Amino acid sequence: MTTLPTVLITGASSGIGATYAERFARRGHPLVLVARDQARMELLATRLRAEAQVAVDVLPADLTQQADLARVEARLREDASIGILVNNAGMGQSGAFVQQSPDSIDRLVMLNTTVPTRLAAAVAPRFAQAGQGAIVNIGSVVGFAPELGMTIYGATKAFVLFLSQGLHVELGAKGVYVQAVLPAATRTEIWSRSGVDINTLPEVMEVGELVDAALVGFDRKELVTIPPLHVAQRWDGLNQARQGLMSDIRQAHAAERYQPQA
Ligand SMILES: NC(=O)C1=CN([C@@H]2O[C@H](COP(=O)(O)OP(=O)(O)OC[C@H]3O[C@@H](n4cnc5c(N)ncnc54)[C@H](OP(=O)(O)O)[C@@H]3O)[C@@H](O)[C@H]2O)C=CC1
Numbered sequence: 001m002t003t004l005p006t007v008l009i010t011g012a013s014s015g016i017g018a019t020y021a022e023r024f025a026r027r028g029h030p031l032v033l034v035a036r037d038q039a040r041m042e043l044l045a046t047r048l049r050a051e052a053q054v055a056v057d058v059l060p061a062d063l064t065q066q067a068d069l070a071r072v073e074a075r076l077r078e079d080a081s082i083g084i085l086v087n088n089a090g091m092g093q094s095g096a097f098v099q100q101s102p103d104s105i106d107r108l109v110m111l112n113t114t115v116p117t118r119l120a121a122a123v124a125p126r127f128a129q130a131g132q133g134a135i136v137n138i139g140s141v142v143g144f145a146p147e148l149g150m151t152i153y154g155a156t157k158a159f160v161l162f163l164s165q166g167l168h169v170e171l172g173a174k175g176v177y178v179q180a181v182l183p184a185a186t187r188t189e190i191w192s193r194s195g196v197d198i199n200t201l202p203e204v205m206e207v208g209e210l211v212d213a214a215l216v217g218f219d220r221k222e223l224v225t226i227p228p229l230h231v232a233q234r235w236d237g238l239n240q241a242r243q244g245l246m247s248d249i250r251q252a253h254a255a256e257r258y259q260p261q262a
Pocket residue numbers: 010011012013014015016017034035036037038061062063064088089090091092111138139140141182183184185186187188189190191193
């Protein structure tokens with residue numbers, strides 16, 4: 001009998017992370033659940049152990065605290081049974097850019113960018129050495145859309161996409177699968193936590209539909225999975241435009257339009 005890899009999921013106490021936990025448990029994977037709310041994760045763990053007969057470990061951590069983050073990094077480095085990391089923990093932006101405080105900026109940028117990067121960095125050497133493993137990073141379509149006015153949140157999610165693409169370039173050939181999942185508005189607590197009434201949104205995806213779609217992309221080993229994108233060629237076009245732009249970058253000289261006028 002093959003032993004399925006353990007899945008460590010951050011932000012597993014609610015929403016997308018809790019749903020990933022349920023889906024991976026149904027597939028027979030042992031789990032490590034990470035978030036701050038221990039009681040909530042214990043409840044989920046008890047249910048999943050009973051329903052799916054899998055081992056579920058609860059690792060409480062506030063990932064914005066260095067000591068807690070270091071404990072999760074150590075677990076990823078040392079526990080060879082962990083073969084899938086789901087970097088899902090994240091928070092939305094409350095208020096406009098001019099309303100942010102230094103602390104709120106630090107928290108948002110740390111949780112949404114530093115944490116997934118540090119956790120990926122903790123596990124990547126082991127995965128690369130083993131020639132297998134998967135890193136799933138939860139981004140957002142907001143990372144494509146500065147027009148939405150969620151500037152810091154969107155910037156963190158643009159970072160997550162780039163991080164995933166770069167990790168794929170560096171680790172893909174070593175047998176490590178990297179997936180960026182980009183949801184749009186999904187029915188979870190992130191909205192109320194950031195002070196937005198979800199009922200004011202024109203359209204919202206149910207969280208089960210989002211995660212099931214993300215897992216279709218995972219099973220296909222897609223690098224970028226955008227469940228709410230109905231015309232896949234839009235992504236291909238954006239990627240081709242990006243590569244076209246790069247082919248017109250010449251390092252030696254400034255473009256004609258920037259040559260000083262005599
Ligand atoms: N819902 C949506 O519309 C969309 C969500 N996303 C992304 O999906 C991901 C999951 O969010 P979603 O499920 O929607 O929202 P939730 O608010 O339901 O989940 C966020 C999770 O992150 C955990 N978390 C928050 N802060 C910390 C922290 N400091 N340390 C550790 N864990 C923390 C929370 O648990 P706890 O409070 O117990 O710590 C919770 O489990 C995020 O990265 C989000 O940006 C992307 C696009 C759309």
